[in-house]
Amino acid sequence: MQPSRSGLTSPLIALTRPPAKLNLFLELLRRREDGYHEIDTIMVPIDWSDTLRLRRIERCGINLSVNWSPSIEIVAARLGIDAKSEPDRFDQVLAIPTDGRNLVHQALGRFLDHFDVSGGFQCELVKSIPAGAGMGGASSDAAAALRCAAQLHGIPLNHPDLSRLASDLGSDVPFFLGIDGQSCLAARATGRGEKVAPIGFSSQIDVVVVFPAISLSTARVYSQATVPSDIETPDRLIDALQGGKLEGIAGGILNRLQGPALKIASQIEEILESMWRCGLIGCQLTGSGSACFGFVPSRVDSVRAAEWLRSQLEPGAIVTSARSVPVPSLIELHQSASH
Template sequence: MTESRWYSTSPPAKLNLFLELLARRDDGFHELDTVMIAIDWRDELRVRRTSKPGVQLSVDWSAGRESIAKELQVTDDHELLLVPTDDKNLVVRALNRLTQTLNLDGGWEVQLNKNIPSGAGMGGASSDAASALRLGWEAAYETSSATFSPLKHEMLPLLAAEIGSDVPFFLGELESERDVECAQATGRGEKLSFFTLANPLHAVVIYPAASVSTAQVYSHCQVPDSPQSSNDLVRALQGIRAESEFSLHNALQAPARGLSSRIDPALECLSKAGLTHCRMTGSGSACFALADSSQQAAIAAETLRSTFPGGALIRPVVSCVVPSEIHIA
């Protein structure tokens, strides 16, 4: 086979504006009611097909390992900066599954530049995997004689759900191909109802220098007798109800706070910075708060960089659409 051109995109992170536990499932997961929004804290991913079997993945930090280590106040070889390049990386799993599903010859060369931290609850690995599926599909279509394009809208969501619960969100709404920033999700998080925001959401995100195990957080949580519903929040985000009725929620925040001493300081600093709706995202450890504008978010982020106790990645962000645009070179 011939090598394909390079396909590239910028996988975004996500924030959970709402996350409730509805029930414990027989497969060990939980039934969720969650609202996810894509934000412009992005990785960079490039993929091309090669004649060599397997996935050859190289990973670096876009800002440089030393720069990120300085922000986090850790050493250059700290575990927070280590990103696997084998099948522990969801990009590798995604492309291997795509190869098997489409019965492709050869393999893949992949370059991943990280900005989104791991163990943050921001879905960075899931977003990278979703982008790898999209890029891999396009590259395979370029170099394969098989006709599988009509199956794209059916197969990619199935593969995404198999790889991880958050992965389908980052594919966006493939069937309509409209621009969407947000989704209400149920099941493990893979059953999605996408919608468009009435107004952009601005926020500041703090990732303290600590990751939290998703499995441990879930093992310490309990399903409430009367779960909250995200329906009112969804209507407010769509402009059907007043934004003053925003009510954010994360059922995983309390157990995560018990597992990491870094979460409470992040929430407290966000609140003191004059921001609103301070919450943890996903299973942590990243926390966020909403701002009225990009200017307020930028000013608050700059203030927090000088006042937050200890190392952290602190970024002003804004909602963005999924999926990200694909470029070919």
């Protein structure tokens, strides 16, 4: 800990904004004996992000608080969920655990055990990324927590054990951790998703993302999926990404989990239809859903399309214009005001 002017220690706060991701391509290669699927996926991080603040505390253990931005009431109102008349749905979509069920709690617990460091952590998580949306919010938060914890303990951010911890936490977590500390705008992930390779690609992508107020369980969607006999590759998409050609990108997308997700939640089909009608191109579900995205040529177009879709779909869905950003997210270090 850093000494303050008064001579007492003043803990540092690590602040970062874990981004969401979109799966532009997701093919199922085979179902494994352990129940996981070998996949081939192309992921892009976007600027729809949570906020995570972490500081070391002397007391052992993890103290985690979770709030919604701008507030749970405003998010619920946009989603058209009434806490009093639909308490189960409210909980299913908006209740985020603060105990060991939260992936941030698990990440910090495993960090403390693995590196055998003294004390604990106080963590404030502000959610903006919907849960059960296929946007990887929990995974991104967990990767951010591992990186902030390493930073506060002077452990190099490219320490190989962090990758192992990330992979044990969930298949999507290594993507958000970044590869050897390098930042990247798009990556191809294979294995169960934990083998990540950056794609050389430097342009930005503008999209509109719609979260249709339903949380889908990743395990349930995978359990309804079938490995196809003709497996597709993302080669065309990768070429288009590297060439920066929007039509090529939109033409190369695929999500083998879209069919099973639509079977579970058929209302997603109407959302996709509205997105096509609005002029977005390459409209598709991300990951195991329920959020969908579509491409536009520029930021101006995404803001305009999001406004129109909002007038059609809200309340009942959250519509956001978004742009690709690099992973991992930057960490800012601040001196804590009180201790």
